[in-house]
Amino acid sequence: MAVLISADSACDLFPDLYKQRGIAIVPLSINIGEKSYKDVFEIGPDELFQDYKRTKKLPKTAAPPPVDFFEVFRKAAENGDSVVHLAMNAKFSSSYQNACIAAQEFDNVRVINTYTLSSAQGLLALRAADMRDAGLSADEIYERIERDKKKIRAYVLLDTLEFAYRGGRATMLQMFGANLLKLRPCLFLNNQGDLSVCKKFRGNFRQVCKEYARFVLSQPNPDSERVFVTTTGMDRGLFDDITALVRDSGKFREVLNSRAGCAMTTHTGPNTLVIFYMEK
Secondary structure, three states: OOEEOOOOOOOOOOOHHHHHHEEEEEEOEEOOOOOOEEEEEEEOHHHHHOOOOHHOOOOOOEOOOOHHHHHHHHHHHHHHOOEEEEEOOOOOOOOOHHHOOOOOOOOOOEEEEEEOOOHOOOOOOOOHHHHHHHHOOOOHHHHHHHHHHEEEEEEEEEEOHHHHHHOOOHHHHHHHHHHHHHHEEEEEOOOOOOOOEEEEEEOHHHHHHHHHHHHOOOOOEEEOOEEEEEEEOOOOHHHHHHHHHHOOOOOOOOOEEEEEOHHHHHHHHHOOEEEEEHHH
C-alpha cells in the first residue's frame, strides 16, 4: 500500500516542488469581485492586486469545499493507497475542518492541522514526503509530523501594515503609527497558530531585510536539514542577497526559495519576507 501526501495550496510548494515530490494539491479559491479562481491553477500572486489598485478592496480567500478533498481521497482509496493530508492553520481557514469532513468517509486518510501556512506548511509536507520515500506507513508519518509541527519556526517580516489593516488584522492607528515611525513589524507565528509582534525594525527596506535575516539566523538550535526563504514579491537582487546570507551561514544543508502563493500574499501584501525553518 502506497502513501499519498497531500496539502492545500497554502503550502506554497510552487511552481514545481509539489510535482517533483509527488504531493497532491487541493487549491483554495481566490475571490475577486464576483469572480472566483482556483489558487495556483487559475490565478497567481502577480495577478492578485490588479483590481485592488482601483477598488482598494482586497481579494478574499476561501477554503476548498469538502467535495474537493473527497475527490483526492477517493482516488487514493481506489488505488488502495493511504493519505496523509497537511492542512493550513485552522485558526486562519476552514480548510482543515473541510478536509476532516471529507476524511470521515474513508478509513485510510489522516488529516493534520499544521497550525502554520506557506512554506512552513511546505516544510512539513516535504518532510512527510521524505518519510513516505523512506517506506514509513501513513500512521507513522502522521505521528511524526504531529510531533514535528511543534518545531516549526516562522518569523514574518512585513514591509507595511496596509494589507493587514485592509484584511481586518490591524487597526488604522497601528498602521498610521508604523508608517509614521517607519517601523516594519516582525510577526511570530507560534506552534498553536497564533500571531504576535516579536520585534520591530526601523529603516529602509534593504537594511531591515538584512537585519531581519541576521536576527532569524541568530535563533538557537535550528534543524540543519532544510530552510525556506520565501517572499510575496520583492526586488530580486535583494531576495538573492538574503538567500545568500542564509546559505553562507552554513546552518542548513538545503536552502530553498519560494514565491508565496495567493493566500499568504493576500493577507500580508507584497515585500513580505519569511525565513521558515525547524528546530531540532
